[in-house]
Amino acid sequence: MKRVEIECDISNELGLHLRAAAALVKVAEEFKSDVTLYRDGMSANGKSIIALVTLAAAKGTRIRIIAEGPDAQEAVSAVEALVTNGFGESP
Amino acid sequence: MTQKPSGRRGVAASPGISIATAYVLRRERLVIPEYRIEPAQIEDEVGRLEGAFEEVRARLEEIREGMEGTGLVGDIFNAQFLFLEDPTLREQALVNIRESRINAEWALQRELRRLEALFESIADPYIRGRGSDVGFIVRRVLQALMGREPEGLANAPPGVIVVAEDLSPAELAQVTRSRVAGLVTETGSRTSHVTIMARSLEIPAVVGVGVGLVREIADGELLIVDGHRGRVLIDPDPESVAEHRKQLVDLQALSRQLLRYADLPVETRDGVSMRMLANIELSEEIPDALRYGAEGIGLYRTEFLFMNRHDLPDEEEQLAAYRQIVEAVAPHEAVIRTLDLGGEKVPTGLELSEEPNPALGLRGVRMSVARPEIFRVQLRALVRSSRYGKVKILLPMVSVLSELEVARAELERVHSELAAQGEIGEARVPLGVMIETPAAAMIADLIAPHADFLSIGTNDLLQYTLAVDRTNAQVAYLYEPMHPAHIRLVQRICQAARRSGVVVGMCGEMAGDPLHSWILLALGIGELSMAPFAIPLLKKILRDSTLAEARDLLSAILHMGSAVEIREHVERTMRARFPVEFEGILPTG
Numbered sequence: 001m002k003r004v005e006i007e008c009d010i011s012n013e014l015g016l017h018l019r020a021a022a023a024l025v026k027v028a029e030e031f032k033s034d035v036t037l038y039r040d041g042m043s044a045n046g047k048s049i050i051a052l053v054t055l056a057a058a059k060g061t062r063i064r065i066i067a068e069g070p071d072a073q074e075a076v077s078a079v080e081a082l083v084t085n086g087f088g089e090s091p
Numbered sequence: 092m093t094q095k096p097s098g099r100r101g102v103a104a105s106p107g108i109s110i111a112t113a114y115v116l117r118r119e120r121l122v123i124p125e126y127r128i129e130p131a132q133i134e135d136e137v138g139r140l141e142g143a144f145e146e147v148r149a150r151l152e153e154i155r156e157g158m159e160g161t162g163l164v165g166d167i168f169n170a171q172f173l174f175l176e177d178p179t180l181r182e183q184a185l186v187n188i189r190e191s192r193i194n195a196e197w198a199l200q201r202e203l204r205r206l207e208a209l210f211e212s213i214a215d216p217y218i219r220g221r222g223s224d225v226g227f228i229v230r231r232v233l234q235a236l237m238g239r240e241p242e243g244l245a246n247a248p249p250g251v252i253v254v255a256e257d258l259s260p261a262e263l264a265q266v267t268r269s270r271v272a273g274l275v276t277e278t279g280s281r282t283s284h285v286t287i288m289a290r291s292l293e294i295p296a297v298v299g300v301g302v303g304l305v306r307e308i309a310d311g312e313l314l315i316v317d318g319h320r321g322r323v324l325i326d327p328d329p330e331s332v333a334e335h336r337k338q339l340v341d342l343q344a345l346s347r348q349l350l351r352y353a354d355l356p357v358e359t360r361d362g363v364s365m366r367m368l369a370n371i372e373l374s375e376e377i378p379d380a381l382r383y384g385a386e387g388i389g390l391y392r393t394e395f396l397f398m399n400r401h402d403l404p405d406e407e408e409q410l411a412a413y414r415q416i417v418e419a420v421a422p423h424e425a426v427i428r429t430l431d432l433g434g435e436k437v438p439t440g441l442e443l444s445e446e447p448n449p450a451l452g453l454r455g456v457r458m459s460v461a462r463p464e465i466f467r468v469q470l471r472a473l474v475r476s477s478r479y480g481k482v483k484i485l486l487p488m489v490s491v492l493s494e495l496e497v498a499r500a501e502l503e504r505v506h507s508e509l510a511a512q513g514e515i516g517e518a519r520v521p522l523g524v525m526i527e528t529p530a531a532a533m534i535a536d537l538i539a540p541h542a543d544f545l546s547i548g549t550n551d552l553l554q555y556t557l558a559v560d561r562t563n564a565q566v567a568y569l570y571e572p573m574h575p576a577h578i579r580l581v582q583r584i585c586q587a588a589r590r591s592g593v594v595v596g597m598c599g600e601m602a603g604d605p606l607h608s609w610i611l612l613a614l615g616i617g618e619l620s621m622a623p624f625a626i627p628l629l630k631k632i633l634r635d636s637t638l639a640e641a642r643d644l645l646s647a648i649l650h651m652g653s654a655v656e657i658r659e660h661v662e663r664t665m666r667a668r669f670p671v672e673f674e675g676i677l678p679t680g
Contacts, residue, residue: 056214
């Protein structure tokens with residue numbers, strides 16, 4: 001079991017709102033690994049839209065992404081890319 | 092019993108007038124059965140819960156197939172499936188069954204309570220509001236468990252006005268233009284899902300009317316929804332109905348009539364031509380802009396390419412974006428403005444220092460001059476995009492002539508480089524100047540000979556000329572395009588452009604307001620760039636006008652001393668000349 005961890009900032013204007021969280025769930029579900037997001041001591045299952053939305057991570061929030069499982073590296077990279085691209089959101 | 096008020100006010104969410112009978116969506120209070128179960132029953136309860144989730148899923152799939160809304164509306168609806176499959180919700184409910192040995196309804200309800208409390212504790216009002224999305228989906232599962240039909244709009248007769256406390260994404264997905272003539276909700280705001288949906292389907296809507304509305308209105312009662320003014324009339328008297336019916340007919344005739352103007356060129360009755368262009372933010376807006384009759388893109392801002400990211404977009408990425416615009420608008424031309432970042436929305440690659448007053452700081456062409464390596468990449472991408480269609484480059488925030496000279500030299504260098512590489516031919520991409528500082532307006536006669544075109548950005552020109560921040564409620568009343576100082580500056584710019592023989596356009600909000608159209612015509616503005624939907628009305632008004640009468644109006648107001656006096660005179664004149672257009676579309680008073 002691999003464990004990969006990375007930190008990045010929420011960069012899109014609206015933060016981790018409904019559409020962004022939905023996009024994240026879709027990406028996380030493509031991987032076997034468990035994906036967890038941490039923010040100020042709170043954690044959220046990356047495959048749970050409710051957990052992600054209730055993290056209430058606004059623009060500029062620093063989050064830690066941890067993946068554990070056979071494809072942990074790929075999962076972390078994919079989620080990180082989504083977050084740093086502002087969830088493909090146009091302002 | 093209190094006397095029923097005849098009208099209620101809310102947020103004007105989606106324009107239009109609807110006169111129809113009410114269909115009131117009433118939500119039955121669900122009484123959740125709560126009982127303990129034996130260990131032997133656990134798997135049965137788990138099965139019931141899983142079955143209920145499956146049933147709801149199948150019902151939502153059916154709704155999805157019949158859905159009219161797309162884009163954002165589709166996204167909102169599709170998120171419902173994620174809530175339904177959410178491990179947090181479902182697994183915790185299953186844990187409640189197994190560990191607390193309680194029935195499925197109780198287990199689910201208990202988890203909903205926990206989640207509701209979690210959402211309630213969040214400060215962000217948008218996220219707090221999403222708690223209702225979870226509530227809606229859980230309610231459907233509970234109804235499936237209890238063998239109840241979910242309430243909804245499936246049985247709504249065609250052509251009704253739907254009245255509800257709030258509408259769930261699933262209910263909204265059942266709203267179609269044939270079935271629903273109008274929407275009224277107790278809750279909601281300008282940005283809520285109901286509003287987005289109503290606008291996208293062009294259904295008149297008033298939201299945020301307040302608690303008690305659903306109780307106040309009976310099924311089948313006559314309602315008038317006025318989506319322009321944000322009013323709902325309940326059981327209106329015959330005179331109100333007649334009056335609104337007339338407005339409705341006028342509006343329908345006007346919008347039909349207006350769309351007929353979309354494809355016509357603007358030429359006044361005495362033969363003066365003007366071009367109508369669109370301001371856009373995204374390439375996706377171009378098809379709509381063309382449908383409304385835009386003869387090109389008058390302003391495409393490039394900031395979004397640079398915002399909300401950690402690195403700078405490279406030449407290829409920028410080229411791809413510009414090419415998309417240029418190709419989508421062909422055979423017309425696109426005016427693309429170079430980067431105008433200021434204030435907070437900057438990528439980390441720029442490493443700008445914090446400024447106490449960004450509006451007066453390093454923004455627009457000032458930053459391009461200060462950071463030539465960033466400017467050069469943008470110019471290269473813009474010039475390369477000219478291979479795919481007609482593109483013009485517009486420089487924002489010019490205040491001294493040397494900024495234009497530096498930009499021109501840089502553009503020449505880029506041209507030679509790219510021509511040497513065989514990337515482009517000999518043709519030069521036109522370079523224009525946005526006149527949006529009083530300094531540029533005062534030296535427009537010095538700028539114009541060196542520019543290929545001028546474009547007046549009235550939003551900033553007004554802010555700087557009048558020293559008014561219009562988002563500051565205490566001074567917003569001073570923000571007035573009809574201020575004599577502003578009109579004189581625009582006049583000065585137009586004279587300078589005429590002497591140098593360059594086209595002058597306008598791309599601020601003033602350009603899209605039909606009230607100002609005669610003033611701009613008389614001043615000699617050749618191109619108006621505005622929000623796409625505003626184009627047909629401008630076309631109609633200008634085609635019905637003459638330069639002679641516009642000049643009469645201009646000479647009358649040039650002698651007036653105050654913005655208030657000018658505005659009143661212009662309004663009186665325009666309303667007298669175009670009573671239908673100004674009554675129908677513009678809010679009165």
